[in-house]
Amino acid sequence: xxxxxxxxxxxxxxxxxxxxxxxxxLCLLLTMPTxxxxxxxxxxxxxxxxxxxxxxxxxxxxxxxxxxYAKVREWARVCAAWFPSGGPxxxxxxxxxxxxxxxASIIELDYLGYDFxxxxxxxxxxxxxxxxxxxxxxxxxxxxxxxxINGLGTLEIIGNWxxxxxxxxxxxxxxxxVVFHAVRLRExxxxxxxxxxxxxxxxxxxxxxxxxxxxxxxxxxxxxxxxNYDFSLDFNFNYEIxxxxxxxxxxxxxxxxxxx
Amino acid sequence: MRFIIRIAIIMxxxxxxxxxxxxxxxxxxxxxxxxxxxxSSLATVYVFPDTIVGAPNQNFTVEIRIKEVNDLYGWEFxxxxxxAVLEVLSVEEGSFLKSGGDTFFTYVxxxxxxxxxxxxxxxxxxxxxxxxxxxxxxxxxxxxxxDSPLDLYDTILVSSLEESIPHxxxxxxxxxxxxxxxxxxxxxxxxxxxxxxxxQGTHTETFNVSVYYTRLTDPLxxxxxxxxxxxxxxxxxxxxxxxxxxxxxxLAEASxxxxxxxxxxxxxxxxxxxxxxxxxSSGGASVGRYKRMLQ
Numbered sequence: 424x425x426x427x428x429x430x431x432x433x434x435x436x437x438x439x440x441x442x443x444x445x446x447x448x449l450c451l452l453l454t455m456p457t458x459x460x461x462x463x464x465x466x467x468x469x470x471x472x473x474x475x476x477x478x479x480x481x482x483x484x485x486x487x488x489x490x491x492y493a494k495v496r497e498w499a500r501v502c503a504a505w506f507p508s509g510g511p512x513x514x515x516x517x518x519x520x521x522x523x524x525x526x527a528s529i530i531e532l533d534y535l536g537y538d539f540x541x542x543x544x545x546x547x548x549x550x551x552x553x554x555x556x557x558x559x560x561x562x563x564x565x566x567x568x569x570x571x572i573n574g575l576g577t578l579e580i581i582g583n584w585x586x587x588x589x590x591x592x593x594x595x596x597x598x599x600x601v602v603f604h605a606v607r608l609r610e611x612x613x614x615x616x617x618x619x620x621x622x623x624x625x626x627x628x629x630x631x632x633x634x635x636x637x638x639x640x641x642x643x644x645x646x647x648x649x650x651n652y653d654f655s656l657d658f659n660f661n662y663e664i665x666x667x668x669x670x671x672x673x674x675x676x677x678x679x680x681x682x683x
Numbered sequence: 684m685r686f687i688i689r690i691a692i693i694m695x696x697x698x699x700x701x702x703x704x705x706x707x708x709x710x711x712x713x714x715x716x717x718x719x720x721x722x723s724s725l726a727t728v729y730v731f732p733d734t735i736v737g738a739p740n741q742n743f744t745v746e747i748r749i750k751e752v753n754d755l756y757g758w759e760f761x762x763x764x765x766x767a768v769l770e771v772l773s774v775e776e777g778s779f780l781k782s783g784g785d786t787f788f789t790y791v792x793x794x795x796x797x798x799x800x801x802x803x804x805x806x807x808x809x810x811x812x813x814x815x816x817x818x819x820x821x822x823x824x825x826x827x828x829x830d831s832p833l834d835l836y837d838t839i840l841v842s843s844l845e846e847s848i849p850h851x852x853x854x855x856x857x858x859x860x861x862x863x864x865x866x867x868x869x870x871x872x873x874x875x876x877x878x879x880x881x882x883q884g885t886h887t888e889t890f891n892v893s894v895y896y897t898r899l900t901d902p903l904x905x906x907x908x909x910x911x912x913x914x915x916x917x918x919x920x921x922x923x924x925x926x927x928x929x930x931x932x933x934l935a936e937a938s939x940x941x942x943x944x945x946x947x948x949x950x951x952x953x954x955x956x957x958x959x960x961x962x963x964s965s966g967g968a969s970v971g972r973y974k975r976m977l978q
Contacts, residue, residue, distance in 0.1 A: 631841065
């Protein structure tokens with residue numbers, strides 16, 4: 424209504440040859456969606472999943488895993504675990520750092536030059552499994568030492584989803600390479616960890632994922648008798664592939680999402 | 684020339700014969716069966732029994748079975764049915780996979796669209812299970828007349844090496860089959876009795892309809908044979924002459940057709956009063972209807 428009134432007003436002031444382009448421009452403006460609003464709408468409802476390989480801790484090489492699962496501007500789960508010095512050195516001892524996002528304050532896509540950005544409060548622990556050789560797989564001692572409690576930190580993904588950095592106050596940066604990611608407007612179900620090609624998500628939660636987790640059932644990091652532990656299967660990040668992880672897959676069976 | 688050809692043919696037979704022995708020797712030395720050399724057996728996932736016949740309000744169980752499988756570690760199947768005819772009451776894990784160790788079994792049922800997704804896997808780094816057996820048992824309830832595919836689809840078999848196991852899937856089929864005839868109405872006058880019979884089953888039935896009255900120890904008014912397609916009813920007229928005035932119980936009876944379960948409605952009884960003028964009582968004191976159980 425307002426646009427119509429404006430057009431009539433301008434007709435009375437301008438010559439007709441000047442009016443036609445203005446009318447066309449206004450019509451075009453009225454029919455076009457606002458790019459900024461559209462982008463915001465997409466970001467607000469977008470789901471994000473990312474798996475990455477940790478390769479550096481500070482300036483030293485490291486070996487580990489990072490996973491992020493989020494709904495933009497609503498919630499985010501980010502976990503990371505890494506072995507300093509490139510991985511376990513002594514077969515019976517498995518020592519690594521584990522970082523977990525406790526509370527997210529910013530969860531954004533395309534934010535400040537980052538492809539994906541999560542900011543919030545983190546906890547970091549030093550975790551040590553000591554296995555007794557020749558005993559049952561479940562016979563181990565576990566020590567968890569807090570390194571950072573409620574520390575401010577970020578997950579930053581850059582390079583068109585190729586690399587990531589985790590920055591948590593008081594510890595050195597953790598950096599690595601993104602190995603899988605998906606950003607979708609519809610729900611991305613948790614649990615797609617494998618497919619016909621073992622260990623490669625295929626866009627559907629099904630028996631491939633369940634079998635992949637089941638093969639690692641009962642395993643813990645560095646367990647010499649159950650070596651199938653994989654952080655990407657440990658959905659509750661309790662350092663053991665257990666019934667919770669199988670159930671997480673089970674509740675999402677049949678759900679699909681588009682893969683690249 | 685003929686001799687040479689004969690020699691050549693004989694030599695070919697001998698070569699073929701010996702080559703067979705070579706294979707035979709190989710199989711014995713390696714312990715591999717002849718079947719596995721010549722025929723690669725394909726695992727089969729199938730609905731058992733493949734055809735189920737039932738009736739409304741009945742329950743039945745189908746098994747999802749597997750045969751000739753090697754190293755099965757995990758499986759998934761989807762089963763679809765007609766929601767207008769069937770509903771699922773329960774799904775249970777079969778005995779096959781759990782014979783190899785602890786398992787994790789889970790399922791999702793979509794009652795609205797009429798399908799389920801069922802999954803099961805062994806737990807831990809252990810070998811799979813081989814042979815034949817039951818993967819799952821599904822208990823159905825029959826809601827209504829009709830038929831339903833038991834469509835087994837998107838079946839996935841996974842080995843302990845997390846590899847796909849080639850297989851075929853065979854569907855099942857359910858249909859309703861009911862033999863049921865009924866007398867749904869009886870009307871009597873001083874000269875005739877009208878009996879309305881209905882075929883409430885799913886087959887065309889041929890049966891006898893008889894009418895009695897009680898005044899003279901159930902004397903038979905008459906018997907007529909009727910053939911009815913399912914869902915159809917008809918009214919039969921029996922001529923009669925009440926011997927005297929008084930109360931009469933009129934019993935109409937349809938014979939039980941083979942396979943009939945619901946026989947309660949095969950009889951129908953009314954009570955009428957014939958006045959001394961030969962007319963039906965208009966007082967209404969003794970006109971009544973009730974069904975009688977057929978013993």
